[in-house]
Amino acid sequence: MTQTGARPNLRRSFLFVPGSEERKLAKAPALGADAVILDLEDGVAPARKGEARTLIRAFLQAQNGRAIEWLIRVNGFHTPYFEADLEASVRAGPDALVIPKVDSPELLQLVDGHLTGAEHASALPPGSLKLFALIESARGILNAPAIATATSRLVGLILGHVDLSVDLGIRPGRAGEGIVQHARCQLVMAARAAGMDAVDTICLNLQDHEGLRAEATQAAALGFTGKLAIHPAQVSIIHEAFTPSAEHVMRAERVLETWRQAEAEGRGVCTLDGELIERPVVEAERRVLERARQAGKL
Ligand code: COA
Ligand code: MG
Numbered sequence: 001m002t003q004t005g006a007r008p009n010l011r012r013s014f015l016f017v018p019g020s021e022e023r024k025l026a027k028a029p030a031l032g033a034d035a036v037i038l039d040l041e042d043g044v045a046p047a048r049k050g051e052a053r054t055l056i057r058a059f060l061q062a063q064n065g066r067a068i069e070w071l072i073r074v075n076g077f078h079t080p081y082f083e084a085d086l087e088a089s090v091r092a093g094p095d096a097l098v099i100p101k102v103d104s105p106e107l108l109q110l111v112d113g114h115l116t117g118a119e120h121a122s123a124l125p126p127g128s129l130k131l132f133a134l135i136e137s138a139r140g141i142l143n144a145p146a147i148a149t150a151t152s153r154l155v156g157l158i159l160g161h162v163d164l165s166v167d168l169g170i171r172p173g174r175a176g177e178g179i180v181q182h183a184r185c186q187l188v189m190a191a192r193a194a195g196m197d198a199v200d201t202i203c204l205n206l207q208d209h210e211g212l213r214a215e216a217t218q219a220a221a222l223g224f225t226g227k228l229a230i231h232p233a234q235v236s237i238i239h240e241a242f243t244p245s246a247e248h249v250m251r252a253e254r255v256l257e258t259w260r261q262a263e264a265e266g267r268g269v270c271t272l273d274g275e276l277i278e279r280p281v282v283e284a285e286r287r288v289l290e291r292a293r294q295a296g297k298l
Helices: 022-030 046-061 082-092 105-121 136-142 145-149 161-168 178-193 209-222 234-243 246-264 279-294
Strands: 014-017 035-039 067-075 098-099 128-137 154-159 195-200 224-227 271-273 274-278
Touching: 014 022, 014 234, 022 035, 022 046, 022 224, 035 046, 046 082, 067 082, 082 105, 098 105, 105 128, 105 145, 136 145, 136 161, 136 178, 136 279, 145 154, 145 178, 154 178, 161 178, 178 195, 178 209, 195 209, 209 224, 209 234, 224 234, 246 271, 246 279, 274 279
Parallel strands: 014 035, 014 224, 035 067, 067 098, 098 128, 128 154, 154 195, 195 224
Antiparallel strands: 271 274
């Protein structure tokens, strides 16, 4: 499918929409998410996988002008659904696929090979379809650095803490608690070292908006670039956490102005409000302004 229209440069929110639910699919384009994940995996009952493939394909083909990114989450490589999911997904023309339960670079390379075959069958250039790897097991977390460099199709790593918790034999709780926080740090390191998106896990509690706000703010502070959402009400809260505040933008502008003056005076360091300003500090603030610009806040 051709990609037309303005699209955001930021991927702050990734909203899951079960592929078998027509009512939710119909709402998806207007919910404000930067990216939507059309789900064929755990959000769809086994008996409805085929129907969901058909619905997703028809739905995507009806979208003209892509203001948001459309992703499809297929079932895992080792499931009986994988081949049919892949074939249907390539034909549907999404922007990228989400591969669940990635626990090794070899698994991603196998997926890559199958995808090249499916692209060939659909007369698409090999390697054109991009991937996100959903990492949701202890083995996946330990292998995250190798997974991040397994294929040039990969554009991001996503943390799935619910399956990870099952794998660890613990009750799925909040992302910021216990060993899941450790997994978050490892995933961010691996993704950022490979220069790709790092996407934080879901917040299971749909009613606790303040809890989600705290979790998303913490994710942004850890270096995540975006976060998964499961309900429309979560999207704007996530966007706020991943968009520089007006206060932060003002501070960044003051830092840059102070730096310009220091440079004009031939100095390589200076201070602002009692804090040291040096080159990496200035670079961090430039990135804040760039994110604000991409979010339409400048
Ligand atoms: N995508 C699109 N629309 C959604 C939505 C979603 N993920 N979640 C809810 N909506 C819609 C509902 O259809 C409803 O609209 P309607 O009243 O016109 O039908 C509206 O938003 C409000 O929904 P609400 O009543 O608060 O929630 P619900 O009880 O209908 O659904 C969930 C709750 C959790 C089942 C639903 O949010 C959902 O399906 N989320 C995705 C879950 C998923 O994909 N999980 C797998 C990955 S972890
Ligand atoms: Mg999962």
